[in-house]
Amino acid sequence: MTGKAAEGKAERRGVTAERPRWAPPILQGERMEAGLRLLELDVRRKLDGLLQGNHLGLVPGPGSEPGEARTYQPGDDVRRMDWAVTARTTVPHIRETVADRELETWLVVDLSASLDFGTAACEKRDLVVAAVAAVAHLTGGGGNRIGAVIATGERTVRLPARGGLAHARGLVRQVAETPRAPEGTRGDLAEAVEQLRRPPRRRGLAVVISDFLGPTTWQRPLRALSARHDLVAIEILDPRDIDLPDIGTVVLADPETGRQREVHASALLRKEFGAAAAEHRAEVASAVRRAGGGHLVLRTDSDWIADTVRFVVSRKRRWSGGVA
Template sequence: MAAEQARQRRAAPWAPPVLSGDRLEAGLRNLEIDVRRRLDGLLQGNHLGLVPGPGSEAGEARPYQPGDDVRRMDWAVTARMTQPHIRETIADRELETWVGMDLSPSLDFGTAVCAKRDLAICALAAVTHLTRGGGNRIGAVVATGQRTDRYPARGGLAHARGLLRKVAETPLAPEGTRGDLAEVLEALRRPPRRRGLVVVVSDFLGEVNWLRALRGLSTRHELLAVEVLDPRDVELPDVGSVVLADPESGRQREVHTTPLLRKEFAAAAAAHRTEVASALRTVGAGHLVLRTDSDWIADMVRFVMARKRRWSGA
C-alpha cells in the first residue's frame, strides 16, 4: 500500500507532501509554500478568510438582490428610496479561529495518493495560513480518541508553524480506539470563546450524534466543516474476496464484493453523506469536501470562490 501511494504521489503533482518521519519538516515547508502560492491573495478584501460573511459593525446600504438575507433589510432606507435596500456589515478587524481536529483511527486510512490524516493536516495548514496576520489568532483542539490536546489561540508565524508541527506529530491512536466528534465539539464550546470562526475537520463517519453540540457552536461562531473522504468510504472496488476492518472497533469481516453488495454499500454511503450534509446545512455551516484522490487545493479554491460570489450577491 505504501509503495502504491508513493507511485501515485509521483504521478499527481497536486498530492500533499509526506508529513511523517524525517520528512516532516520538509513536508511542512512545502505545504506552506503550496498554500501561499495557490491560495494567498485569493481573498483580497475579505477579512474573514475562508468564510467571508457579515460582521457586527454597520456599513453601507445597497439595493436588495434575490438571495440576500431579509434580516439585513434597512427599512428606513427602503421607505426613503421606495426600493428595498439591505444594510451591509463590516467584519471585526481581528479574527479568532478555532479548529476542531478529529484524528481518530478512521483517518489513518487512505487508498489514493495519501491518508485522510495527511489531508486533514493540509486543511489545517490552509486555514492557518489564510487566517493569519492582522492580529488574528488561531487555536486548536485535537482528539485521537485516546487523547485530546488543546492549543491556545495565539497569533504570529512562529505559532502557526509550531501548531502545524505539533498536530502533525500527534501519535496515532491504537487500532480499536473509538473517536468521539461530539466530545471535540463540546471542547470547543466550553469554556465559551470569543466570537469568531470555528473549523471542524473530520471524515464524519459513524452516528450523527454531534448535531446538538454543533448547533450550540453555530449560535456564537461562523462554522466551516471540512469533510475528508477516501474513495473506499463511498464505494467498494470489484476485487472479489476482501477483509474489511473497522479501525475504531477492531472488528473484521471477510466479504465477497458481489455487484449487489457493492450497490448496497454505495447506497448506504450516499445516504450517510446526505445525512451529514443535511445536518451541516441545518446549522448554517459551510461544507467543504476534500478527497484523497482529488486536487485538494483546487477543491478549496472552488469552495472559497463560491462563498465569495454568494456573499457579494453575484
C-alpha cells in the same frame, strides 16, 4: 454499511506509488520536517497565486459590527435579515456586517483512527494537516489569532488561540506530529465540538475538520456552535469511503472498534454500500447547511488546493450577493 470500513490494514496505510503533483507531502517519520516546509510553500505559493485578485480569507465580510442593508439575494443567510428595513420597503433586505479588526479562529481537528487511511494520493490524515495549514494561512495576519482542539479519541489537546507566524507554524506541526490513536479507539466528534463551545468564546470563525463518518451525534453541538461563530465544515473523504470496488473477497476492518469481517464484494453489496454512503454524505451536507455553515469537501483523489480555491471564491461571491 455506513460504518468506518477499511479494506484491510495494508490498504489503510498505503497509497498509490505515483503521487500526483497536487498531492500533499508525506508527513511521516524522517520526511516530517521536509514535508512541513514543502506544505507551507505549497499553501503560500498556490493559494496566493490562484486567489490573486481576491481578498484572502475565509470570512469575507461578516463580523459583529452592523453595516449597510442591501436587498436579499438567494443563498444569503436568513439570520441576517433586517426586518425593520424589510417592513418599510416591503422588499426583503439583509444587514451587512463589518468584519472585526481581529479575527479569532478555532479549529476542531478530528484525528481519530478512521483518518489513518488512504487509497489514492495520500492518507486522509495528510489532508487534515493540509487543511489546517490552509486555514492558518487564509486567516492569518492583521493581529488575527488561531487555536485548535485536536481530538484522537484517546486524548484531546487544546492549543490556545494566539497570533503570529511562529504560532501558526507550531500549530500545524502539532497536528502533524499528533500520535495516531491505537486501533480500536473510537473517536467522539460531538465531544470535541462541545469542548470548543465551552467556555463560550468571543465571536469568531469555527472550522471543523473531520471525515464525519459514523453516528451523526455531532449535529446538535454543531448547530449550537454556529449560533455564536461563523462556521466552516471541512469533510475529508477517500474513494473507499463512498465506493466499494469489484475486488472479490475482502476483509473489511473498522479502525475505531477493531472489528473485522470477511465479505464478498458482490454487485448487490457494492450497490448497497454506495447507496448507504451517498445517503450518509447527504445527511452530513444537510446538517452543515441547517447549521448555516460552509461545506468544503477534500478528497484524497482530488486536487485539494483547487477545491479550496473554488470554495473560497464561491463563499465570497455568496456573501457579496453574487451567484455562487
